Amino acid sequence: MKIKHITLILLALSSLFAKDVIIEDSQLLYGNPENPGFFPSYTQDAKTVLFTRNAYQGLWAYDRSTFAVEQITDVQGAGYHPRSLSDGSIIFRHDEYRKGRKYTALYKADASGSHLVAPAGRFISTANLINDKLVYLSDEMPVVFNAVNEQRESSHLGVTAILNDKLSLQVLQDGVLRPLSPRGEGNYIWGELSPAADKVVFTRTGDGTYICNLQGNIISDLGYAHAPQWSPDGEFLVYMKDLDDGYQYTASEIWIISADGSQSWMVTDTADQIEMYPHWSPDGEHIVYHTLRGKIFETSIQIVD
Numbered sequence: 001m002k003i004k005h006i007t008l009i010l011l012a013l014s015s016l017f018a019k020d021v022i023i024e025d026s027q028l029l030y031g032n033p034e035n036p037g038f039f040p041s042y043t044q045d046a047k048t049v050l051f052t053r054n055a056y057q058g059l060w061a062y063d064r065s066t067f068a069v070e071q072i073t074d075v076q077g078a079g080y081h082p083r084s085l086s087d088g089s090i091i092f093r094h095d096e097y098r099k100g101r102k103y104t105a106l107y108k109a110d111a112s113g114s115h116l117v118a119p120a121g122r123f124i125s126t127a128n129l130i131n132d133k134l135v136y137l138s139d140e141m142p143v144v145f146n147a148v149n150e151q152r153e154s155s156h157l158g159v160t161a162i163l164n165d166k167l168s169l170q171v172l173q174d175g176v177l178r179p180l181s182p183r184g185e186g187n188y189i190w191g192e193l194s195p196a197a198d199k200v201v202f203t204r205t206g207d208g209t210y211i212c213n214l215q216g217n218i219i220s221d222l223g224y225a226h227a228p229q230w231s232p233d234g235e236f237l238v239y240m241k242d243l244d245d246g247y248q249y250t251a252s253e254i255w256i257i258s259a260d261g262s263q264s265w266m267v268t269d270t271a272d273q274i275e276m277y278p279h280w281s282p283d284g285e286h287i288v289y290h291t292l293r294g295k296i297f298e299t300s301i302q303i304v305d
Helices: 002-016
Strands: 020-030 038-042 048-052 057-063 069-076 090-098 101-110 113-121 128-130 133-138 141-146 151-153 160-165 168-173 176-180 188-193 199-204 208-213 218-223 226-230 236-244 249-258 264-266 275-280 286-291 296-304
Touching: 020 048, 020 264, 038 275, 038 286, 048 296, 057 090, 069 090, 069 101, 090 113, 128 160, 133 160, 160 188, 168 188, 168 199, 188 226, 199 226, 226 275, 236 275, 249 275, 249 286
Parallel strands: none
Antiparallel strands: 020 296, 038 048, 048 057, 057 069, 090 101, 101 113, 128 133, 133 141, 141 151, 160 168, 168 176, 188 199, 199 208, 208 218, 226 236, 236 249, 249 264, 275 286, 286 296
16 A cells, blocks of 8 residues: 555655646748748758758758848758758758669768768668768768768778668667568658657557667557657657548647656647657757748747756
């Protein structure tokens, strides 16, 4: 009986001292019906929001202080997870087809323009960015590429990354690449390493979204949480809760959930818009996302003790 009372007290104290998320105002950043924008993301300094067009065609930059929009490139694939470096330059993909086969090259855009940094190869996975180093799979082999000096590194020691490719998860840790299947056989998407590099959020299609440690032990069950992304402090995740009729999206709202899955907050609540694919700002104070029709919004939030 005493143990039960102590447990209840601990749960009450945990709830009492839990952080709260306050949803503040939202504003339209970009809304050109002739040139809709999708998949927005912040640069490292949070001064710019990057976005793309349908099918990841091209890459644009929205300046949050001047409200100016500048095109970085118009190549195919450039809007698929572009990476922002600490010096302000941008790494983007260029996908092209040769005799029916897809090849992907990596380019770097800076003040002088754009130039090739990694020649085209087959089966290039989404690149992780760790201290200005790109970590990705090329033909199922791990690559660590220093995006500052534009050199491929021979050693993978000291690198921890989650590589999500071909509907599977793999962990690269100190030079060793191993599969990660926390929920058994199935298709894994939206795998992302936590800021502390000790946990992984992922979605197993048809099952749900979970958090596990690097050994694959489940820590949290987040339920129906699509396209999850960690907050900068690793204590929360932002995601979309989307619905469809089997052919098209019928609704979608943006939510925030605590990493332990115990609390959630609704960021958007709009019957006339479908909001999707949120991205957290580096300072943790804003969330950017797009609507189904290509408008880009930003919501300010406040995390309080």
